[in-house]
Amino acid sequence: NAGVMQNPRHLVRRRGQEARLRCSPMKGHSHVYWYRQLPEEGLKFMVYLQKENIIDESGMPKERFSAEFPKEGPSILRIQQVVRGDSAAYFCASSPPYGGGSGEQFFGPGTRLTVL
Amino acid sequence: QQQVKQSPQSLIVQKGGISIINCAYENTAFDYFPWYQQFPGKGPALLIAIRPDVSEKKEGRFTISFNKSAKQFSLHIMDSQPGDSATYFCAASPNQGGKLIFGQGTELSVKP
Numbered sequence: 001n002a003g004v005m006q007n008p009r010h011l012v013r014r015r016g017q018e019a020r021l022r023c024s025p026m027k028g029h030s031h032v033y034w035y036r037q038l039p040e041e042g043l044k045f046m047v048y049l050q051k052e053n054i055i056d057e058s059g060m061p062k063e064r065f066s067a068e069f070p071k072e073g074p075s076i077l078r079i080q081q082v083v084r085g086d087s088a089a090y091f092c093a094s095s096p097p098y099g100g101g102s103g104e105q106f107f108g109p110g111t112r113l114t115v116l
Numbered sequence: 117q118q119q120v121k122q123s124p125q126s127l128i129v130q131k132g133g134i135s136i137i138n139c140a141y142e143n144t145a146f147d148y149f150p151w152y153q154q155f156p157g158k159g160p161a162l163l164i165a166i167r168p169d170v171s172e173k174k175e176g177r178f179t180i181s182f183n184k185s186a187k188q189f190s191l192h193i194m195d196s197q198p199g200d201s202a203t204y205f206c207a208a209s210p211n212q213g214g215k216l217i218f219g220q221g222t223e224l225s226v227k228p
Contacts, residue, residue: 042205045215056215091159105216107159
């Protein structure tokens with residue numbers, strides 16, 4: 001059973017470019033979460049999505065950041081017009097549907113974004 | 117309050133010793149408390165988790181102790197091994213399926 005998959009694992013962008021980060025949840029999981037980890041810091045929640053729905057985006061910066069989880073395909077975290085402060089590790093996690101599930105979140109290996 | 121406070125920031129333990137990491141929270145709506153282990157360059161891996169209806173949960177060498185009245189919970193690693201050297205994060209969730217609020221992390225080093 002493959003775990004959460006993220007790609008690319010490393011991404012380098014110049015200031016002002018766009019970054020697209022992809023996340024494929026574990027098989028059978030329909031909930032996806034995105035977290036950001038700045039150097040030497042803990043993980044900060046960004047957004048929680050189910051298929052075609054944003055459930056909680058309270059941790060998303062108001063501008064330049066967006067996320068989607070379409071009916072088909074991976075979840076995408078999109079950062080427009082990147083700035084140096086966006087340099088971080090971005091982790092995706094997935095969990096199974098509830099009503100019997102434990103709510104456990106399983107993390108992918110992350111995408112390390114470097115903005116030059 | 118949505119914060120989870122974790123201590124210590126770093127910890128050095130001798131092989132075979134007990135590693136203890138503590139977390140405290142304020143939001144009484146939190147009802148799920150997992151611990152994650154993270155190695156450099158890797159994603160966090162779920163280690164063990166507890167809900168507030170029990171005071172202790174043990175899985176192998178890892179034990180969570182939970183004190184609901186004090187709003188504190190801790191991770192105990194018995195017989196610590198050099199392979200346990202990693203960063204450990206506590207977390208809390210306000211409801212099943214909700215976002216995780218993470219502590220600041222503890223960098224554990226187990227000396228041989």
